[in-house]
Amino acid sequence: MSLVYAGILSHAPGITGRANLVDNEEARDEFYASLEKQRLEIEETGAEVLIVIAAEHFANFFMDNMPAYCIGIGDKHSGPIEDSEWLKIEKTKIPGAPELATRLVKSVMHSVDVAYSEEWRCDHGIMVPLNFLTPDYDMPVIPCNINCQGPPLTPLSRVWQFGEALRIACDEQSEKIAIVGTGGISHWPATPDSGKINEEWDRAFLNQLMHQDKQQLLSYVDEEVYAEAGQGGFEIRTLIAAAAAAGGRGDLQFYTAALPIFAVGCTVARFDISP
């Protein structure tokens, strides 16, 4: 087994960029502590490479040529594209894992027509997780993107298939690989409604995700997600893909809706890796 860790975490830019505007410092610090625990858990597995299943926000792809799925196979990535002062993350280079990433792409292609890219610019969707999980940028990272921004979006059934394909691909490799899915649950980011969170919806979704309730997870319809969880809810694709890759039940290690300045319900969870 080469997949040694699978988990999920939130990635909203406010998590780093607006930390100073938090009015609930206790909740913020608990969240940060959970992210540090996640970093340590990944480290304890001996993971050599981190796959980040993300939902980018127009850092690499636009509607002139929008892949449903893409894997970064470059030897290095750069980020953040955003103003560093705004995100409070310095611009940097992130090591890639080109040979391994290429092997993964070849394997995934047997079931999902994934695109690949040797150039990858990271926005907050990847930089915020890395800020907590590999803060020294000393761990090779393989970015994966699922288009959650420019409809039409890939169906959830295909998302599940992508996660399973990634798992098969990982299991074919000798390297120890960690996977995290990073996305929001209900949220209305980059609108005047920023900070709105449907906690009930979030908890129902997370319960299904932690129990690997595939039938329920794949029953979500974008129109209903938009109404109940906002356009940010489309990012559940990243979380579902991570669950599908893991195959085992999840442990919700942290969730709070008490940090609206972060504009998302803040989440950290780990999955068991199925045999």
Place this chain on the structure above:
Amino acid sequence: MSLYQVQKFLYNLNRDEQIQNSFTKNKEEVLVDYDLTEEESNALVSGNIGLLYVLGVNGQILMHFAAYLKIEWFDYLQAMRDGIAEHGPVRAGIYAMTGGGKQFAQAPDSSDGEGVGDSSQ
């Protein structure tokens, strides 16, 4: 198609420091390469976040543009509300305002949601 051009410009601007430098020096010259209406061009040149939001620019693209313009967070949110008040509902896309203008996150020194344009944070 014109909204596509607005977003394409902002996409290019947001991810390319050279374009940012060129745009800072001469905005109109950079925009010549894009097929924009006068309203769109003026909104980009003046950094009119409210109008760009109403025109339907994807929120993530617009948020990054606001960061490039160094607009403070609560000012940025208020600018979108002001845009709706002046120009009407969002005309396209998936980033429409659904909360009736309510403020869901408060500035640390704001207790009632008033004065959300305060940029003193």
